Amino acid sequence: MSAPTIQAQRPVLGWTIHDALIIARSTITASxxxxxxxxxxxxxxxxxxxxxxxxxxxxxxxxxAEPGSEADxxxxxxxxxxxxxxxxVAFAAAASTVGLAEAMQRGIIDRxxxxxxxxxxxxxxxxxxxxxxxxxxxxVLSITGYIVGWRINDGILNAILAYLLLLLFxxxxxxxxAFVGLSVPNTETANTAGLIWIFPLTFLSNAFVPIxxxxxxxxYFAAFNPISALVQATRELFGNPTGAPTDFWTLxxxxxxxxxxxxxxxxxxxxxxxxxxxxxxSK
Amino acid sequence: xxxxxxxxxxxxxxxxxxxxxxxxxxxxPRGKVVGLLGPNGSGKTTTVRILATLLKATAGxxxxxxxxxKSQSDDVRRSIGLTGQYAAVDEFLTGRENLTMFGGLFHLxxxxxxxxxxxxLGKFDLTDAADRPAKTYSGGMRRRLDLAASxxxxxxxxxxxxxxxxxxxxxxxxxxxxxxxxxxxxxxVLLTTQYLDEADQLADDIVVIDHGQVIAHGTSSQLKDxxxxxxxxxxxxxxxxxxxxxxxxxxxxxxxxxxxGANYSAPVAGGSPVLIEAVRALxxxxxxxxxxxxxxxxxxxxxxxxxxxxxxDQRPESPEPSRRGRRGGRR
Numbered sequence: 001m002s003a004p005t006i007q008a009q010r011p012v013l014g015w016t017i018h019d020a021l022i023i024a025r026s027t028i029t030a031s032x033x034x035x036x037x038x039x040x041x042x043x044x045x046x047x048x049x050x051x052x053x054x055x056x057x058x059x060x061x062x063x064x065a066e067p068g069s070e071a072d073x074x075x076x077x078x079x080x081x082x083x084x085x086x087x088x089v090a091f092a093a094a095a096s097t098v099g100l101a102e103a104m105q106r107g108i109i110d111r112x113x114x115x116x117x118x119x120x121x122x123x124x125x126x127x128x129x130x131x132x133x134x135x136x137x138x139x140v141l142s143i144t145g146y147i148v149g150w151r152i153n154d155g156i157l158n159a160i161l162a163y164l165l166l167l168l169f170x171x172x173x174x175x176x177x178a179f180v181g182l183s184v185p186n187t188e189t190a191n192t193a194g195l196i197w198i199f200p201l202t203f204l205s206n207a208f209v210p211i212x213x214x215x216x217x218x219x220y221f222a223a224f225n226p227i228s229a230l231v232q233a234t235r236e237l238f239g240n241p242t243g244a245p246t247d248f249w250t251l252x253x254x255x256x257x258x259x260x261x262x263x264x265x266x267x268x269x270x271x272x273x274x275x276x277x278x279x280x281x282s283k
Numbered sequence: 284x285x286x287x288x289x290x291x292x293x294x295x296x297x298x299x300x301x302x303x304x305x306x307x308x309x310x311x312p313r314g315k316v317v318g319l320l321g322p323n324g325s326g327k328t329t330t331v332r333i334l335a336t337l338l339k340a341t342a343g344x345x346x347x348x349x350x351x352x353k354s355q356s357d358d359v360r361r362s363i364g365l366t367g368q369y370a371a372v373d374e375f376l377t378g379r380e381n382l383t384m385f386g387g388l389f390h391l392x393x394x395x396x397x398x399x400x401x402x403x404l405g406k407f408d409l410t411d412a413a414d415r416p417a418k419t420y421s422g423g424m425r426r427r428l429d430l431a432a433s434x435x436x437x438x439x440x441x442x443x444x445x446x447x448x449x450x451x452x453x454x455x456x457x458x459x460x461x462x463x464x465x466x467x468x469x470x471x472v473l474l475t476t477q478y479l480d481e482a483d484q485l486a487d488d489i490v491v492i493d494h495g496q497v498i499a500h501g502t503s504s505q506l507k508d509x510x511x512x513x514x515x516x517x518x519x520x521x522x523x524x525x526x527x528x529x530x531x532x533x534x535x536x537x538x539x540x541x542x543x544g545a546n547y548s549a550p551v552a553g554g555s556p557v558l559i560e561a562v563r564a565l566x567x568x569x570x571x572x573x574x575x576x577x578x579x580x581x582x583x584x585x586x587x588x589x590x591x592x593x594x595x596d597q598r599p600e601s602p603e604p605s606r607r608g609r610r611g612g613r614r
Contacts, residue, residue: 004399004436005392015390022387030375033416107371111432114335116360117388
């Protein structure tokens with residue numbers, strides 16, 4: 001057999017994209033080989049929808065309807081769904097954390113690092129694949145929402161913008177997740193560390209409760225929490241109820257603040273994660 | 284281009300306060316197999332990781348295929364294949380998908396990768412399993428796939444870091460055959476192992492390291508000569524006869540005999556004639572023999588002599604020459 005044929009040279013960025021796509025494709029293919037894991041990843045947000053819609057629904061008043069009335073419960077479901085969307089994409093970070101911690105522990109990262117490939121591509125591909133996987137999750141979630149009475153009320157174009165915003169956010173948090181995954185000593189820690197920061201972040205927001213229902217000092221935290229802005233923006237774009245108006249700039253310019261937050265977080269965590277990746281010794 | 288595939292000088296690696304390597308010098312001539320032999324934690328893997336550009340040495344320098352591991356790491360990576368202690372393949376991808384992925388990441392041409400994958404899958408006896416996820420593979424199959432993945436770009440130099448650790452004996456021998464074949468085709472191999480028989484079997488040259496330092500190097504027989512010649516080993520029919528055997532053989536052997544139960548062992552000078560003399564001497568005293576043979580010292584013995592401890596770390600057994608080394612003892 002002949003000597004290995006190398007592809008034509010490309011600029012560095014070209015190789016980075018080429019390599020990242022290979023990693024992304026492999027990651028996505030691999031995730032479909034574990035249908036059980038995929039199933040539970042899909043079922044978790046569905047359970048959240050049902051819990052909040054039917055258990056807490058009546059207990060959280062939304063301005064615009066008589067508390068406790070049927071109209072109130074229906075309104076809450078409209079209000080709730082964007083919150084669940086926001087929470088779900090935030091949890092995408094955990095998949096990155098666990099995935100990279102596992103790859104590290106099993107020595108695959110070592111193999112990548114000994115290849116003449118673009119090294120950031122491993123992380124770019126991995127985070128990209130995790131964000132793409134969210135398309136499936138959001139689809140299942142939207143159908144569940146539709147069944148319990150959630151509706152897209154403001155046109156398809158705005159709805160697409162809402163979904164894109166959610167995917168951008170998913171991609172952003174997977175960089176944070178990647179950084180955590182490369183920093184923890186083993187997969188067992190990754191399972192907990194991957195989730196621990198997401199819970200307070202999603203609950204200290206307007207995802208499930210109107211921000212005005214929180215104590216004042218928490219309102220400030222929640223208002224600057226990018227998840228609040230994301231949820232606020234998606235509520236507006238889907239034409240769902242947004243709760244009482246507030247004075248916070250971040251919530252009055254929710255889509256803009258979400259995009260700014262995403263850019264800032266990626267600008268901080270992507271270089272951190274790449275650096276961690278380069279220096280990480282396999283454990 | 285130098286004659287050496289790998290040249291390392293004075294490699295030092297510190298992890299915080301721990302000095303993992305303390306000045307390792309190492310050369311691997313092209314086309315040869317060098318075995319890096321040492322117990323767990325002796326610095327074998329650290330050495331390989333530095334040579335494979337995964338770690339940066341605290342001090343010292345190294346060239347692989349003529350390229351500096353620090354300043355020309357991409358050229359080094361193009362020259363080498365690396366198989367680590369774990370089978371580093373994606374277990375949810377099939378064997379073929381794994382090879383395709385690694386070929387792509389090597390920036391190889393798609394058509395070449397497809398042909399090369401088929402060739403490697405066939406060679407490593409994985410054709411039937413090629414389209415099953417690697418998760419379903421046995422340990423031996425995964426290691427073979429791992430090795431195939433590191434060979435996709437036909438590297439001239441192969442680093443094998445404990446390639447058979449954790450494999451059952453049959454898979455080990457299977458992997459040894461594969462490695463021997465690669466060497467016959469001209470691949471240079473740097474192999475780390477804590478198994479003495481593995482180094483004995485595969486390596487032209489053996490470098491023994493302990494506590495981050497080279498404590499001996501040479502061919503397998505040179506190392507064995509370093510601790511003396513053959514030993515006469517006998518298992519007696521009757522344990523009680525052991526003192527008689529010592530007396531009967533006193534004029535045959537060349538040094539002090541040691542006995543333990545029915546086992547007798549003593550150094551001898553000269554080859555097979557000694558064995559005949561020994562049998563005659565025992566026969567004339569009516570001492571029954573269950574087993575008798577000459578044994579060359581094994582690398583186990585070498586290791587014990589050089590380091591004062593066995594090759595497998597903290598082995599609690601007494602420093603008796605191991606009976607496992609008996610294989611092929613009668614020459």
